[in-house]
Amino acid sequence: MNLRPIIDLPDEPIVLSDGTRLSARIWRPEDADTDPVPAILEFLPYRKRDGTVARDVLTHPWFARRGYAGVRVDMRGNGDSEGVMEDEYTPQELADAVEVIHWLAAQPWCSGAVGMMGISWGGFNALQVAALRPAPLKAIITLCSTVDRYADDIHYKGGCLLNENLGWGATMWSFSSRPPDPALVGDKWRDMWLERLEAEPFLPALWLRHQSRDAYWRHGSVCEDFGAIEAAVLAVGGWNDAYKNAVPALVENLQAPVKGIIGPWVHKYPHFAVPGPRIGFLQEAVRWWDKWLKGIETGVEEDPDLRLYLMDGVRPATSYDYRQGRWLGLSKGSFAGLGRRRLHLGTNGRLTDTPERIDALLASPQHTGAAAGEYCAIWLGPELPGDQRPDDALSLCFDAPPATQAMNIVGAPEVTLRLASDQLQGQIAVRLCHVHPDGASTRITYGVLNLSHRAGHAAPAPLPVGTPVEVTLALDHIAYRLPAGHRLRLAISSAYWPLIWPAPTATRLTLLDGRLDLPLCPDDAGTEPHFLPAETEPPWPARELRPPANSRVQSTDLGSGSVSLEIIDDFGEFEDMDHGLITGSVAREWWEIHPDDPLSARGRTHWTETLRRADWSVRTETTSQMWSDSSFFYIEARLEAWEGEDMIREKTIKATIPRSEI
Structure with missing residues (x-):
């Protein structure tokens, strides 16, 4: 392929119909005015100038050299764009994206065809915009995203309140508090900054006012109408990320052209993600764009519907550089057609092939879950679930006999339990673990359920005290190979802190019986696809002034008995060698609970953001x-908000929000 010389435009104005100016960074071929190219849009609130720049420069110029325009746009109220942002995935955000798509299609350097791509927020809104069907949008690539904003995002899981609701909301509170760069917007930077500081909401309070799956969450959940999406969809996820369930859901339910890839990765693009193996994601993306934006036959339609990385069983660790395994190609509908094995909860902590009645008390200490790791592993610190033995010791555990042959678990295991409660509310966490011959326990996958949501998330109802109920929950999708001679363990707890907020009572559950349905894949199933090695553009030209550092420390107050977790992610300080902006960021979180008291739970966060250049400096706390x-x-x-040594704005938000079956 002949690579085309490109130009890099750092601040292209896109003026919306209401007069708001959005800032775009565009990489495109030099000769695109005479030989137009399709545009690939990534539409985010994460600041192209100093937020996502390190990953943007690895990706968008690579596309541009191969005949595309890579377009990174700061959303309204963020980075170098005007206006204010009121919430995530609002009708305004999606309408802005549609306007941007039409603007791109109308540019003389654009062929009229547009694709949309993004990870996390950008993956979410790519799906949501595709459901609006703007005519120029022909294809999208969505990574680490969701089809259901209530059931499979950072707010709620299984009807339980995720502590990430506070953690990520605090992250956005910090991200959106920063000003635009005066070098781009000029003297109006301070007025733009003050406007966004004045208007910026604290989003966790808003999200917490919607504790069930109401109209607020149905908006933007593409599972409400999969048929609305007509653009071709390539869905990508990682087994070590929170957002792996969307890929099978999209492949199984979309009527539009769709393919899926799930690797062993955390919440990162696959051409620079960990754990390895990385893949030639950019080459895969260009195959997708070439087919759907240029009409070139690249063979993508003949690819397996799902390309999954079947991870070999591994000893527990809080981070991995690489996961051994192999790629597996499966066809649409294959999850339903895979073999299944049913195991039953038995007496004496056994998983058996035949049903047994049990009568087991489940009353986990409130700090059960300390080995869960981060809900969404992203910052590359010690974030993954470690050895599960400390949590297993506080849970009801049911072990299968050692496997007589290796077992490929591919899909979403399902657990059904019959239980009774002594309180109106309660929660359960279910972990499927790989127990090694020496007793080490690796979490394979897990699920949680607010028992008030046992019949669905739209209309929760209290538990009938003392009356047995049957509940079913699907664990997260996974592809994991259990070695011969090793055991499966089903671990069940009534708390999972600090991943989920505790129920309001120290509920005691009586487990009466239950079963585990395992989706199994034969060794000879499917195909073994291959990917090209990862490629990127040269890295971001930056000078490190303070190195990044990550720490996670658990401790117990031997006087009070309280258990706490301190998380510190120092993202370092870097100087951009192209324009001299120096950026720094430090995030801190503290989570504390007493093992005997669910009402002792408390979460705290503190972010520091700094921007400086020459004699200009700003900081937000x-x-x-x-x-x-x-x-x-x-x-x-x-x-x-500080400008130099002067605090120019301070604001405090307080909210008291009624609990509603949570």
């Missing part, structure tokens, strides 16, 4: 905390 009693959640958040 954002803090938040959350606690609860049996009736209410309490949230406080504070923002301080």
